Amino acid sequence: MNLKEHQAWLTDFYKTRGWYQYPTFIHLNFMTEEVGELSRAIRAIEIGRDHPGEAKKTPAELEDNLEEELADVLDQVLMISSKYDIDPETLLQRSQNKLTKRFQK
Structure with a gap:
């Protein structure tokens, strides 16, 4: 699955759950929570949690959680771009163009 396909699936999923209609500002709040x-x-992963109410996680569990949270942030970026009818592939190209222009000589 590519980004555009996932964005379409995610948009349909959010519409089915009744979450898509929320204003973009609410989706931004969701993204802030996920960040x-x-x-x-x-x-x-980096310094540990050292929290007495939490069980220590294995390296595999820590990596799994990291992947899950990265996916959640990505999903909110895709939802916001969907609300503005922005193709996610455009975001990738914009990023590459900006960095190339700024840092390549």
């Missing part, structure tokens, strides 16, 4: 969870996942 916080991603931050927590990275912290757990």
Whole structure:
């Protein structure tokens, strides 16, 4: 599955659940929440959690959680771009063009 296919699937999924109609600002809040969870996942890998209420996770569990949180952030980027009718492939090209223009001589 590519990004465009996943964006279409995700949009349909959100519409079925009644989540798509939320304003884009709400989706941005969802993304902010997911970025916080991603931050927590990275912290757990880099410096540990040292939280008495949490069981210590194995390296495989930490990596699995990192992948899950990265996917959640990506999904919210795809939802916001869908709300503005932006093809996700365009985002990839925009990123490459910007960095190439800025840093290549």
